[in-house]
Amino acid sequence: MTIEIWLNDRKFEAVTFEQETNPPKIRFDFKVTSEEYHDVAVLLYEMEFQVRVPDREFAFIGRITNYITSRTNLYEPGNVADYHLELTAVE
Numbered sequence: 001m002t003i004e005i006w007l008n009d010r011k012f013e014a015v016t017f018e019q020e021t022n023p024p025k026i027r028f029d030f031k032v033t034s035e036e037y038h039d040v041a042v043l044l045y046e047m048e049f050q051v052r053v054p055d056r057e058f059a060f061i062g063r064i065t066n067y068i069t070s071r072t073n074l075y076e077p078g079n080v081a082d083y084h085l086e087l088t089a090v091e
Contacts, residue, residue: 003028006052007087010043019053024060024089026051032081037074040083051087062087 002013005028014028032040043049044064051062066086074081 003053003055005030006054007043007049008046010039017053019056019058023091024058024062025065025087026053026058026062027066027084027086029082029084032069032074032083034074034077034079037081044085048090049087060089063090 002015003017005012005014005017005026012028012030014030016027016029018027019025044067048061048063050059052059064085065088066084068084069081070083071079071081073079
């Protein structure tokens with residue numbers, strides 16, 4: 001089962017998800033294909049996002065505090081990478 005997470009206007013389907021409330025923070029893993037790599041990379045360079053988790057009625061303005069990917073080059077068609085992202089509320 002996946003959980004829907006929105007960063008600004010982009011939806012991600014998380015395959016794992018953890019949430020903390022004090023301070024507001026989420027951790028999640030998701031897949032990125034070579035076809036969507038550029039758009040995801042451009043978005044993540046923004047570093048700060050409107051974070052929404054509709055199924056949990058949870059939202060905050062967050063900043064990337066940890067980011068890991070299984071691949072650094074997704075320019076070859078058909079490749080898929082595992083991403084791990086942690087976002088913490090901006091004070």
